[in-house]
Amino acid sequence: MANFSNQMRLSSTLLRRLHQRVAAAVNSSSSRNFTTTEGHRPTIVHKRSLDILHDPWFNKGTAFSFTERDRLHIRGLLPPNVMSFEQQIARFMADLKRLEVQARDGPSDPYVLAKWRILNRLHDRNETLYYKVLMENIEEYSPIVYTPTVGLVCQKYSGLFRRPRGMYFSAEDRGEMMSMVYNWPADQVDMIVVTDGSRILGLGDLGIQGIGIAIGKLDLYVAAAGINPQRVLPVMIDVGTDNENLLKDPLYLGLQDHRLDGEEYIEVIDEFMEAVFTRWPHVIVQFEDFQSKWAFKLLQRYRNNYRMFNDDVQGTAGVAIAGLLGAVRAQGRPMIDFPKMKIVVAGAGSAGIGVLNAARKTMARMLGNTEIAFESARSQFWVVDAKGLITEARENVDPDARPFARKIKEIERQGLSEGATLAEVVREVKPDVLLGLSACGGLFSKEVLEALKHSTSTRPAIFPMSNPTRNAECTPEEAFSILGENIIFASGSPFKDVDLGNGHVGHCNQANNMFLFPGIGLGTLLSGSRIVSDGMLQAAAECLAAYITEEEVLKGIIYPSISRIRDITKEVAAAVVKEAIEEDLAEGYREMDSRELRKLDEAQISEFVENNMWSPDYPTLVYKKD
Ligand SMILES: NC(=O)C1=CN([C@@H]2O[C@H](COP(=O)(O)OP(=O)(O)OC[C@H]3O[C@@H](n4cnc5c(N)ncnc54)[C@H](O)[C@@H]3O)[C@@H](O)[C@H]2O)C=CC1
Ligand SMILES: CC(=O)C(=O)O
């Protein structure tokens, strides 16, 4: 019946369009001066919101005008830049031609992008099948929907964009967000990943195109954490871009203004937070790939009042701590030796500083959690940024990096000075760990890796954690070939293990926050905690560290393989729920209220988590009128 009436509606629409065309033709041929409004007569539609955008008859994509967007409840469901018909065609053709150019000039790019397109089309057609495919082939396709390919997708998003996914809030929507949020069709949203596109992976400011990273992260939320895909929402907050190429590109889908700053910027983010938490009070908001300048400020601003966390600051920190503890164990030392590790960190942005703060706190805790312990832990770190070693002699040092600025006397004794190069620092310090979060591909040069040969550690650890692949500070081949097999290697984007000959294999770990954020989100959701506490984050990191067996660690395996991501995520989520209960933060989830939660033992918490993870199966559908 529904099908029949749809067909009737379509055929009446067809008739109406035909009628309009005939009328227009007659008018233009009979009298060119005699204008008529016939050609502008509106088409009556019986749909609104996403139903319009998903209907190939009525959809105009980015060409919907602002008044139409308001009238049809689609404001926020499309990028804010209204395109003309001609611009749409130009964008489509540019994309089509780019594929030809890539097929000719680079054999690998079109291959991964083609895979992404095919997966994306399946995502648009059939979510259940999409997630089944992704989950059953997670090792093969997470590098497509997530890093590294997602980086390329974001760089080319204005061309790749077809069917919209997620919501766009722009600087033009100030004052409107509270109502716009109701344009999203789902009454329940559990997880939002939001970006402002200002630092996408290590690729810099990609403006509105950064929505790709929010989509990719949520893919992992569904595949790894079993968050119901009907209840996830990728969000792009378009406050402009400072990427000059995008500002000049007539086919760019975002606002072509420079980024808002200061109070104006904060007001937009505040308005967004208020809007989403008003409509969905239990939602969790993950901040993703905000430039460091705002990452810390926004985290401090919201973390005590909203259920939110910053993945790059807090998720990355937990993943790095788990890896660093793994590196201690891999040297055959007890974890309690962690505070003795000498750690050189290249990169003092949101990720680097997040790791440094968390590592320092972990060391201090192991040393008795006193102020003296906290102070003494500081001296285990040497931080090198784009200007070299950070010391107290640095002018205008970033306030977040200041606690890690080395004292002048100290470094003089070490034969170093303000601004010393990474190679000089590694040569003099002889660190146990060299960790890169610099977004600077190849930074761990031959000279740096040669210098690491003098590490005082029996098994130095190298963590080139920057993404995507070409931003990695070094490749595993470079590391193993210079330093030999007795190292620990962990990179942000995936690399294949290295054949070292004679049956020996150099193991490549993936040190990526994907091993924590899905579990942090799921655990927070199921505990019903109103905030994401430090304790919950710490519990997540410790759970990941403990997941790897002694036998694995001795082989140089310090992170699980991605094929185990669903299992580790379940464990992490259970650890987060347990900690929330212990901290008296857990308010419960659905019928499992706080009292019931408190009665659960460890095994029951795990079972509770597992039972609430969505799996891709087809339910039987029946029709019922509203
Ligand atoms: N593996 C993982 O799970 C994660 C990896 N990342 C990666 O970390 C990288 C950095 O992210 P953010 O900290 O947010 O970026 P950011 O742009 O805020 O910070 C980059 C830092 O690197 C420094 N830097 C730049 N060139 C350098 C050089 N030649 N030598 C030493 N330092 C240099 C800059 O001075 C700055 O302190 C990105 O590539 C990102 O993909 C971020 C989060 C998680
Ligand atoms: C993995 C991640 O969050 C990043 O590279 O920004």
Ligand SMILES: [Mg+2]
């Ligand atoms: Mg990130």
